[in-house]
Amino acid sequence: MxxxxxxxxxxxxxxxxxxxxxxxxxxxxxxxxxxxxxxxxxxxxxxxxxxxxxxxxxxxxxxxxxxxxxxxxxxxxxxxxxxxxxxxxxxxxxxxxxxxxxxxxxxxxxxxxxxxxxxxxxxxxxxxxxxxxxxxDEDSGLQGAFRDKVHRLQALAANYNVDRLYTQLLQIRRSEKDLALRQDSAYRDLVRRLIAEFRQLLETSALQEAVRQELLAELTVYATSFEPYAEKALKGGNISGGKGPFRDAAHRIEAILNAYHVAELEASVLQLRRREKDFLLRGDDSYPPMVVALADAIRAQIASSLIADADKSLLFGLLHDYQQDFLALVEQSNSxxxxxxxxxxxxxxxxxxxxxxxxxxxxxxxxxxxxxxxxxxxxxxxxxIVVACAIVLGALLAVVITLRIVHRVRLMAGLLDDLAYGSPTRRVPTVSGGRNEINAMGESLNSLVDHRATFMRWWKESMAEVNARRELASASSDEEKDEAMRDLRAAGIAKLQLLNGIRARLLQHGERVLDISQRIQAAPGSVSEQDAKALEHAAKGMATLFEVLATDDTPSSEAASVFSA
Known part of the structure; x- marks a missing residue:
């Protein structure tokens, strides 16, 4: 780290x-x-x-x-x-x-x-x-189709509704016969009144115009021919058994009515419509069979009537179409x-x-x-937790980085204080090859302390050697000379050891310079700032050590002779 x-x-x-x-x-x-x-x-x-x-x-x-x-x-x-x-x-x-x-x-x-x-x-x-x-609606689809058919059937049924006319005719004939039997003028007046009522009924009936005119003509013939017959009957004359032109006219009227008479046809058709509307209103399945039964009854009424075959075919066709459309409507209703x-x-x-x-x-x-x-x-x-951890880690990083910067600064401050007021013995820990400015300052400060210590030791040893020489020169006895020689020998040994230390440091500087030169040769033209500073420091260190060695050769020779002695 x-x-x-x-x-x-x-x-x-x-x-x-x-x-x-x-x-x-x-x-x-x-x-x-x-x-x-x-x-x-x-x-x-x-x-x-x-x-x-x-x-x-x-x-x-x-x-x-x-x-x-x-x-x-x-x-x-x-x-x-x-x-x-x-x-x-x-x-x-x-x-x-x-x-x-x-x-x-x-x-x-x-x-x-x-x-x-x-x-x-x-x-x-x-x-x-x-x-x-x-x-x-009632005019569209199957409903409109069978409604149209039944309306035509209903209209035709009105043409065959001669029940009241037929009954009125029978009333006239009965009163006619009562007149012949009883010879009472009241019956003549009754016949006249009944003829007038018959005419009224005929004029208001739904019969075809041609049939109505034919009946009116025959009724006129009957009324005209009845008057002479009534006079004879009231006078007690010969009435020929009640026969005459009036009787023939009555027969013709009856034949015409029979030709256009279907008993209860209109009522049956109305009953048919009633059941049809009951089904449309309620949707009950019981009504369609009633409609079919009524249709069958109407067919029987038509078949038993004396109307013309063409009229029967027309009524049968309309009734069949109505029934078919109605049953189709019933089927659609069920669907x-x-x-x-x-x-x-x-x-x-x-x-x-x-x-x-x-x-x-x-x-x-x-x-x-x-x-x-x-x-x-x-x-x-x-x-x-994340925010708290981030704050703690941030603070920890700040403390770690700050301490790593401040710790060495404090060491260097203490070392400088020792350097100013005493003889420092400790060094600032450094890392070789480091780029850190504090590390460089520590190296420089360590070099300064080392150089100072070298100078001080060299100076002390030189002073000890000078003192030993002075004592040797001033010695008057052999004992004093021997003691002075021992001191001189000790000072020479100490300087020699110091020289060996300087030699070792010069070798380190030399090896460093050699290493940097080899890197420069391996990558020509590229000198890093770190290598340049290392060269500068090595050169200055060597120069400083050489200054220490730049001393007088005489003492060294003498020391060498002392050592040899």
Whole structure:
């Protein structure tokens, strides 16, 4: 670690510290954004559930509108309501498609809803088409067809409704015979009154104009020829057994009435219409058999009548067409009932499915809210921990970097203090090859202390040698000379040891210079700032040591002779 930090300059260390703090800050910001993204994702999930609920409610509302339009069509049988139902269904399909785009669960629900709605739509269109065939009003479809036929049948039945005329004719004939039997003028007056009433009935009847005119002509003949017969009868004359032109005219009138008489035809047709309308009103299956039975009875009435065969064929044809159209309408009504039940069944299945989707969305949202609450609390705690750790790590990095800078500065300050007021013995720890300015200052300060110590030791040893020489020169006895020689020998040995130390340091400087020169030769033209400073320091160190060695050769020679002695 020391070697790594020694390769960094103070600015680089400060920059590294700021970088690490920035990375911590970036990490905190990244964690914040990750937390925010998670919260936004959770919110989007909740929003998905809300969208599901909202669309489900809209589908319910739109389905209710569809059913309302459908019911109004079935009640009022108007195309506008069928078109409105189709428009509502298209809107409902769009809502379901929007639900399918929400999520996977909604997509499955939407697929089931689409199937049910398609079934409902098919059944509704089938019901609408069946009603169009059946007839949306009394003038369209099968309803209009059989209504037209029965109206023609009813109109023709009025032409054959001569029951009252026939009864009136019988009343006239009876009064005519009473006159012949009783010879009472009251019966003549009664015949006259009945003839007038017959004329009135004839004029107001629904008979064809030609038939009415023929009957009126015969009635005039009868009334004219009856008067002479009545006079004879009242006078008691010969009435020839009640025979005469009036009798022949009456027979002709009766023959004409028989030719246009179907007993109770109009009443039977009205009864037929009654049962038909009962079925249209109530839809009860018991009425169609009644209509068929009445139609058969009308056929029997027509078949037993004395009307012309062409008239019978016309009435039979109209009755057959009416019955056929009515039974087709009954079949369509039954088909509409079946399709309506299937349509309602499909629609009834939609609402539970939508409700299930809403319930599922509510459950999932409640569960997700609980999970989000729990995870939010956990993320909040984690965020606090991350921020606290970032603050602690930032402070720790600041302390570590500061201490690594300040510690050596304090060591150098203490060493300088020792250098100024004493003899320093400790050194600033340094790393060889370091780029750190503090490391370079430590190396320089160590070199300064070493040089000072070398000079001081050289000076002390030189002074000891001078003193020994002085004592040797001034010695008067052999003992003093021997002691002085020992001191001189000790001083020479000490200087020699110091020279060996200087030699070793010169060798180190030389090896360093050699190493740098080899690197320069390996990469010519490239001299790093570190190598340049190392060369400078080595050169100055060698120069300083050489200055120490630049002394007088005499003492050294003498010391050498002393050593040899």
């Amino acid at each position: 020391d070697k790594f930090f020694s390769r960094l300059r103070i600015g680089e260390k400060i920059g590294l510290g700021f970088t690490l703090v920035g990375l911590l800050f970036i990490g905190v910001v990244w964690h914040y954004h990750q937390t925010l993204a998670t919260v936004l994702g959770d919110y989007r999930q909740l929003q998905v559930f809300e969208v599901r609920k909202s669309l489900a409610l809209e589908i319910e509302i739109e389905l209710a509108a569809v059913r309302d339009a459908e019911k109004r069509f079935l009640i009022e049988h108007q195309e506008a309501f069928a078109e409105e139902t189709d428009k509502r269904l298209q809107t409902l399909h769009d809502k379901v498609a929007a639900l399918a785009a929400v999520d996977q669960d909604s997509r499955q629900t939407a697929a089931a809803l689409q199937d049910l709605l398609s079934t409902y739509e098919e059944r509704f269109h089938a019901v609408a088409d069946a009603w169009r065939i059946m007839g949306l 509409i009932g079946t399709l309506s039940r299937e349509m309602s069944a499909a629609a009834d299945l939609v609402a539970p499915l939508v409700k299930k989707n809403v319930d599922q969305a509510n459950q999932m949202m409640a569960s997700r809210v609980a999970e989000i609450t729990e995870s939010s609390e956990a993320r909040s705690r984690l965020s606090l």
